[in-house]
Amino acid sequence: MDSKQSLSAHGVGFPQISYPQPQMLPTVPLYLLPGVLPMTQVNPFYNFSGMDPMMTPPFLPVPSIFNMQTNLINVMSMQAMTPLPQPNALSLTGLPTIIPTVPLPEAIRKKSSYQIYTIPSAGQQTLGNGKNRTAKNIKKPLNAFMLFNKENRNTSLEENEYDQMPILTPMVPTLEAMKTESANQIDTIPSTVQRVSLNRRQKKENYIKKPLNAFMLFIKENRKTVLEENGYDQIPAGEINKELGRRWRETSHEERQKYFELARIEKQLHKDKYPEWSAKDNYPKNPKKANKRIHDPTQHLAEMCRARFGIENKAKWCKYCLQKKKCILSRDLSEITQSYEEEITSETSRGSTETPSSSATTPTDLALNQASSTPQSREESLQTSLSTNSEAEEEEKA
DNA sequence: GGGCCTTTGAAGCAC
DNA sequence: GTGCTTCAAAGGCCC
Known part of the structure; x- marks a missing residue:
């Protein structure tokens, strides 16, 4: 029996393929296998080898899979059996080509908004229910793939909730489809x-x-x-x-x-x-x-004590940082920076180029330098500054 | 009811 | 070109 007869004998409706004569191993383009993505530029799994898919289509030897129920589970079994890309298959050109692995992430068939497999219509028959499948027939012994498939089928079902999954027809979905x-x-x-609640903007029509x-x-x-x-x-x-x-x-x-x-x-x-x-x-x-967490300047400034003392030294934080409010240090900074700029202006006008503190390169340093102008330590100065400002703040509130 | 948390990547915008 | 901001998913939690 030649390859054509072998294919047609199973009557699975697989696309007819003209194989080169005379005795070349029958092959079928990978993209024609059921559930496999089309071999186009949009097939994301096709060109892993880096080879041009249109120039060097991969071919797989035709196994006896055509007399089995053809669905994605079987394809996945094939994928699991398929080793990493290796130059070991014959192509029409007779040159070695690459057999790519063809992973089918769940996102493709399940939750992706854009399902790229085809679902059989009501009138469509799934493959594998051939008329020859009767009790009288003696089945062929299982080959390696069939044994593997049998062993892993249930696993595949469990892993992918395939009970909810339609059996796929071996159609080759075009990009248009x-x-x-x-x-x-x-x-x-x-x-x-x-299924989850949508926020206000998303509830708007045409979102x-x-x-x-x-x-x-x-x-x-x-x-x-x-x-x-x-x-x-x-x-x-x-x-x-x-x-x-x-x-x-x-x-x-x-x-x-x-x-x-x-x-x-x-x-x-x-x-x-x-x-x-x-x-x-x-x-x-x-x-x-918009996002208050990002746009609210106090949110950023409130981190000043945390950045300075660390999360483990919360006791040293000002009460505003503890309350996730605007850090008192930042309030100092705004005032200090303003006076600093004024001082710079006046210094410049006097012809001096010296800054009040040559080591103050950051606003924090500037504030600390200001605060440590007394013999007190910087920490003490800061704490003093904080408490003083806290009191002032309380008075202001009152 | 709606925002936050938390991740990465994409896109848009301002500079 | 770079950096910032927002939004995609998820669902428990909190206000």
């Missing part, structure tokens, strides 16, 4: 973020979120893993993200590259869907009302 799919699904598939960057996709992909590893012990999201940030930094360049490419697809599809959208559309209209 991906766009259409995205356009249809982006507003209908309830993402996690749509368009930013596309996710690589790290965000990584977070989506791995958050559940971190939670599982920690037993869902009500870990604060901040802590989870710290861990995810650490893992991201430890991730290999190749692994990160997948997410960068995914992010690029997300961005491109987002741009196609919302050509007029700009990131600044999501910026607050009134910048003064």
